[in-house]
Amino acid sequence: MTPDTIAERRVTMAGHETFYLATGPEDGPMVILLHGWPELSLSWCHQLPCLDSLGFRAIAPDMRGYGGSSVYPRHEDYAQKKIDADMTQLLAALGRDRAVWVGHDL
Numbered sequence: 001m002t003p004d005t006i007a008e009r010r011v012t013m014a015g016h017e018t019f020y021l022a023t024g025p026e027d028g029p030m031v032i033l034l035h036g037w038p039e040l041s042l043s044w045c046h047q048l049p050c051l052d053s054l055g056f057r058a059i060a061p062d063m064r065g066y067g068g069s070s071v072y073p074r075h076e077d078y079a080q081k082k083i084d085a086d087m088t089q090l091l092a093a094l095g096r097d098r099a100v101w102v103g104h105d106l
Helices: 047-053 080-093
Strands: 007-013 018-022 030-034 058-059 100-103
Touching: 007 080, 018 047, 018 080, 030 047, 030 080, 047 058, 047 100
Parallel strands: 030 058, 030 100
Antiparallel strands: 007 018, 018 058
């Protein structure tokens, strides 16, 4: 990753803050890269520049409770429904209604 092509961003929606890495043309087709446990957005550091070079707008958020995103004290704050809402709100905050979603987990 090079600092001049990868931007660190934050967006706050409904009291939740999501940190994310962004690269690629603003008007390029969007790809959102979701990390699993126990990683961060930075785990996509090799894929982000590649997607940028192919003309994609690539976004890699820190998921709820990880890295620069909001951390919550209660177990129920990490329900899948809340994680889904975070990502749906992130997509809307980015001004998009669709994206290719890529994820991995242990």
